[in-house]
Amino acid sequence: MPSASAGLTIVKNATCTFCGCVCDDIELHADGEKIVETKAACSLGQAWFKNHTAAHDYPDALIDGQPATVDEAIEVAADYLHRADMPLVYGLSNITCEAQRESVHLAELIGGVIDSHTSL
Numbered sequence: 001m002p003s004a005s006a007g008l009t010i011v012k013n014a015t016c017t018f019c020g021c022v023c024d025d026i027e028l029h030a031d032g033e034k035i036v037e038t039k040a041a042c043s044l045g046q047a048w049f050k051n052h053t054a055a056h057d058y059p060d061a062l063i064d065g066q067p068a069t070v071d072e073a074i075e076v077a078a079d080y081l082h083r084a085d086m087p088l089v090y091g092l093s094n095i096t097c098e099a100q101r102e103s104v105h106l107a108e109l110i111g112g113v114i115d116s117h118t119s120l
């Protein structure tokens with residue numbers, strides 16, 4: 001349950017989903033625009049919380065570095081995956097459980113392999 005102090009919203013026991021450890025004892029202080037302080041998060045978690053905002057700073061998708069619509073990007077990605085000999089579905093951090101489930105399903109459909117960034 002968030003509380004307020006000196007104009008800040010304070011959330012106790014927040015969960016960090018950045019690296020996969022899923023630390024759930026993080027305290028966050030937000031000023032209405034962004035998170036300004038984290039307590040108990042490691043340096044990766046601090047950077048993740050403090051550098052994400054609700055601002056829409058980037059295009060929805062890129063194709064060869066150029067802004068594109070999601071539909072265009074899906075078409076291009078499907079073509080890459082269809083032509084690949086051993087497609088790799090990789091990443092999966094910072095996405096929802098539902099998206100992870102769909103990613104596993106996609107890997108099965110295309111006969112690919114799946115890995116997360118935690119293998120780094």
Ligand code: SF4
Pocket residue numbers: 016017018019020021022023040041042043044045046
């Ligand atoms: S990035 Fe740090 S705070 Fe976040 S889940 Fe991983 S270890 Fe925990």
